[in-house]
Amino acid sequence: MSFNELRVNDAIKAKEVRVVDENGNSLGVMETGNALKIADERGIDLVEISPNANPPVCKLINYGKYRYEQIKKTKESKKKQHVIVVKEIQIRPNINLHDLEIKLRHAIEFLDKSYRVKFVIKFQGREGRKDFKEAKGQEILKKVIDYLQGKGEMEKEPIKDEQAITFLMLPVKKKP
Template structure:
């Protein structure tokens, strides 16, 4: 809210240089802002009394947008990469999948390892858990198990994240 949009009787005023000018009626604060050739902007509407500041509104808005963009730049979204295995995987194939997982983990992504069962493989689910355990063991130097292996329908899944 700026200038005439501020409907509170009393506000806490902060000057253009950041100095506390105290609690005063809104009309007096508006007069001071007009004398300075600037705007009265409500900064903290939830405070008692609300905090307003004398600033150039266009410049203030520009600064806020710039700060928001800067904060977005520093954010990083964590992606979940999936690696699918089968119960009768060979050791060399497993090593290839381990190397792919290492690459994903080093980039900072989470890795979901899925062990998929088809047909008669469903009968031997409990004996295939060692594949996921071996996988976790081979990336243990850079990764930690976030979610332990869990059976979900026709597959067994496990989540790995990078060690901090």
């Protein structure tokens, strides 16, 4: 339940609530009016933490501070999340050696940034013939692996279908 859905003070509709103080000690089950009086005496808010319980659980806390801490926690958890980025590089079988080296330099830049790099060797028309595809595809695959030695490692065996050979390179984990 997000903090936007929490009921505070007079918004609590239950007749009886289980009250917990700031330190987590249970004050027992009491009428909502009495709980609101206690909260008012202490100068804090009565917040319905668990509305689905029977009776609902309410906590005596400073709602503004509680809300601030919840927002802070969600921001921290978002910072810790790591998004996996996959960059794709497409190669034709009759690519010039210099053009291939440029694409491989881009792949090294991506791997240095800890991105995964997906290579697709695309075949069109007669290039898709089995004998041509096997020879040319393996030749390009070997060049890519040799060039990226020490920078990236292949995740699994290349996937070969009718019109393409696809494989994924992972960045080599840096030792701290």
